[in-house]
Amino acid sequence: MSGTVCLTFDFDSFAGALPGGSPGDLARAEFAAAGVPRILNLLEHRAILSTWFIPGHTVQTYPALCRDIVRAGHEVALHGYAHENNSRLTAREERQVTRHAFEVVADLLGEAPKGARTPSWDLSAATLDILTELGLDYDSSLMAHDYRPYFVRQGDHHRVEGPSALGNPSPLVELPISWSLDDWPAFETNGRGRPLQNARLVFENWRDDVVYMLRDFQDGVVTFTSHPEVTGRGHRLLGYERLVDELRQMGVAFARMDSVVQAFLAGQSYGEYRPEHGSFRERPPGGAGM
Numbered sequence: 118m119s120g121t122v123c124l125t126f127d128f129d130s131f132a133g134a135l136p137g138g139s140p141g142d143l144a145r146a147e148f149a150a151a152g153v154p155r156i157l158n159l160l161e162h163r164a165i166l167s168t169w170f171i172p173g174h175t176v177q178t179y180p181a182l183c184r185d186i187v188r189a190g191h192e193v194a195l196h197g198y199a200h201e202n203n204s205r206l207t208a209r210e211e212r213q214v215t216r217h218a219f220e221v222v223a224d225l226l227g228e229a230p231k232g233a234r235t236p237s238w239d240l241s242a243a244t245l246d247i248l249t250e251l252g253l254d255y256d257s258s259l260m261a262h263d264y265r266p267y268f269v270r271q272g273d274h275h276r277v278e279g280p281s282a283l284g285n286p287s288p289l290v291e292l293p294i295s296w297s298l299d300d301w302p303a304f305e306t307n308g309r310g311r312p313l314q315n316a317r318l319v320f321e322n323w324r325d326d327v328v329y330m331l332r333d334f335q336d337g338v339v340t341f342t343s344h345p346e347v348t349g350r351g352h353r354l355l356g357y358e359r360l361v362d363e364l365r366q367m368g369v370a371f372a373r374m375d376s377v378v379q380a381f382l383a384g385q386s387y388g389e390y391r392p393e394h395g396s397f398r399e400r401p402p403g404g405a406g407m
């Protein structure tokens with residue numbers, strides 16, 4: 118079966134070490150700028166377009182580098198202004214920060230950005246409203262599926278005394294992510310999980326998620342998340358190159374997130390579970406007695 122991979126890059130740079138980063142933290146963050154041209158060249162050589170989530174602070178600190186990203190045809194989407202943990206902001210602060218980030222990125226692009234990934238990889242009670250007020254089409258911060266875009270729900274009610282009641286779909290499309298398909302927990306020493314893993318093994322995991330998708334899902338789409346300060350190191354870049362080349366040989370398509378979302382909104386179906394063997398299928402919540 119066919120499938121799509123969205124290569125995404127979170128160009129956090131200094132914003133990822135603020136506020137209060139030590140000189141060492143800031144220097145680690147600064148390495149992102151060394152990684153960006155390496156990644157751009159890797160993608161250019163293979164004619165692959167990708168999506169970059171860039172804090173407004175990084176756009177203003179590295180305007181020339183960010184223009185390179187745009188000129189190469191990649192998408193730029195929101196990632197806070199100074200990589201704020203939106204889950205710890207008041208609704209008013211989050212709205213202010215997100216609007217500021219929106220203006221900075223829109224200025225870079227010469228048009229409105231289409232999507233956002235929250236720095237916390239989480240939504241606050243206010244995030245959904247803020248993103249839809251700004252006219253964004255999609256978010257990429259949640260993990261409820263791996264191979265299928267879905268509409269973010271509003272008004273879920275979860276309690277311990279009884280079953281969860283799910284709310285209604287909002288207009289915002291979710292392109293889901295996963296910690297297991299993010300370079301940070303696998304490689305960084307202050308991330309979640311066990312760091313400094315062997316790049317070959319980590320990218321073998323990523324590849325196998327695609328192998329499984331191609332085998333059992335119709336037109337699945339999966340997201341990889343990388344940071345230039347992490348994947349921009351030599352041994353990881355070589356691993357990443359091998360991964361991308363293997364996936365190309367397997368016939369997957371690479372796409373910017375905004376183009377996947379556009380197709381999804383136009384009715385394209387992604388990620389239907391169709392295993393070769395087995396009679397079980399995915400089921401929504403509820404359906405007692407069925």
Ligand SMILES: [Zn+2]
Binds near residue numbers: 127129133196200
């Ligand atoms: Zn980030």
